[in-house]
Amino acid sequence: MKMNQKEILLKVWKYIKGYRGRLGLSIALASLSVILTLYAPVLVGAAIDYIVEQGKVEFTAIYQLLLRLAAVALITGLCQWIMNLLNNHIAYGIVADIRRDVFARLQRLPLRYMDSHPYGDVVSRVIADADQFADGLLLGFGQLFTGVLTILGTLLFMLSLNPAITLVVVCLTPLSLIVANFIAKSTFSLFNVQSRTRGRQTAFVDEMIGNQKVVQAFLKEEETLTSFEEINEQLERCSLKAIFFSSLTNPCTRFINSLVYAAVALSGAFAAIRGNISIGDLSCFLSYAKQYTKPFNEISGVVTELQNAIACAGRIFELMEEKEQLPDKQEARLLQQAEGFVNFEKVSFSYLPGQRLIENLNLKVRPGEKIAIVGPTGCGKTTLINLLMRFYDVTGGCIRVDGVDIRDYTRKSLRLNFGMVLQDTWLKEGTVWENIAMGNKEASREAVIEAAKAAHAHSFIKRLPNGYDTWLTEDGGSLSQGQKQLICIARIMLLLPPMLILDEATSSIDTRTEMKIQEAFGRLMEGRVSFIVAHRLSTIRDADQILVMKEGSIIEQGNHEQLLNKKGFYYQLYYSQ
DSSP, rough: OOOHHHHHHHHHHHHGGGGGGHHHHHHHHHHHHHHHHHHHHHHHHHHHTOSSTTTOOOOHHHHHHHHHHHHHHHHHHHHHHHHHHHHHHHHHHHHHHHHHHHHHHHSOHHHHHHHHHHHHHHHHIIIIIIIHHHHHHHHHIIIIHHHHHHHHHHHHHHHHHHHHHHHHHHHHHHHHHHHHHHHHHHHHHHHHHHHHHHHHHHHHHHHHHHHHHHHHHHHHHHHHHHHHHHHHHHHHHHHHHHHHHHTHHHHHHHHHHHHHHHHHHHHHHHHHHHTTOOOOHHHHHHHHHHHHHHHHHHHHHHHHHHHHHHHHHHHHHHHHTTOOOOOOOOOOBBOOOOOOOEEEEEEEEEETTTOOOOEEEEEEOOOOEEEEEOOOSSSSSSHHHHHHSSSSSEEEEEEEEETEEEGOOHHHHHHTTTEEEESSOOOOOHHHHHHHHOOTTTOOOOHHHHHHTTTTTTHHHSSTTTGGGGGOOOOOOOOOHHHHHHHHHHHHHOOOOOOEEEESSSTTTTHHHHHHHHHHHHHHTTSEEEEEOOOGGGGGTTTEEEEEEEEEEEEEEOOHHHHHHTTTTOOOOOOOO
């Protein structure tokens, strides 16, 4: 959902409100700094008026004015230093709050969102767009307030000196505002395109780096380079357009500001000739004219950065506006220790509306049963697992655990009763010990070692440089795919949950180790409900029930011998292997 500038600014203001105290102090310091900066030309003008002619210079008065000028400069510098510190705290504090909220939002988004959006684009919003927003916000606080206050203060000081010349300045000012406003409106859409294209590029780079082995294995380097070059060129084109149009602001406003300065100088000179203004006051007026026009140049630059910042903030808030997964019901129950009665009652589900996947699926599972799920790719095997874990909710019918619809349990308590080992291994950055104890941080070291032994991972872990204290990166570093999978299996061996889900859990393990793991799994599954997604049918011959799925429906059901005797679809699958 795209948001307009007004909506984005209102959301930004909600975050700024939390820093009202610091913001108020920053504005007060900016006001004091501006007043003192504008007071300095008055002192300089007065000093000039004390230089009447050669031999008649009032040095004592000038010395007093110079001391006051030095004090003004010192206090102004101190105010600006404190103001910059406050602005840094405000800007980066707001961005930290936004990042915290957007990351918390990610934890509450349904898995459907992550499955349908490139990870790199999401990362770009949380990291790159937030950085761009911080830079724009910092410039806004640092220069926008000071610039606006300088303009207003300068006008007041000029009015006190000579209203007629001030009128000339005021009449020419709208030209600068009109030009800046026109360019700012044009650049917002361009910066919006730029931030979106940058997100696409980040997503593409993330995908290619994560799948570099696949790219090289299929000799797709040139094709990848071509695709990257296309996105890169698009980013270059839209960036150049945005920067070109935004860079017009400064020279255009500088031209108009030069006209203002020339008009002040000319009208002031005539006023001085007529005796309506002193030379010191004219010098003061010219200084004010310069100070008056300078903020317009700065503000024009700030406006450009703010357009970019607002566009980036829009992408962040779009992510934060995504619908969260349905929360647990208020009266949701806690599933303490599941007995293992699992029923699928007329279950229907599809990832996309109108695209049929699972329809009218019925299944009864009793405690201690081992249920194997087989079938061709895309038949819905992994989808059943997603529904059991409530990564997705059914669109029709219901799934019951111990007689209760799983939607009436809290997600946390339901998932704590399942142990999962997937074909895709997942490790976090940390030690081997921390990875095994991920689901039970209170586990003793002895318990972790016993779980590793049960998973036949202990022997290779002991050979690592620091054993169980060896530090692993999130991709496992130098560990093989099979070793990473053994660590994931050890994780489940430690938890001993009442229900198990094994999705090709031994796919990356050698045959000899697999036989040992299957033996360990056999002991682990005793008395527990187990759902096994299998491609190698030889591994599930001892299953209590084998569900043969095709196009989202269970077309055959029974044990290994019964299904072979039917000589149906399972018979064909088994002997094709």
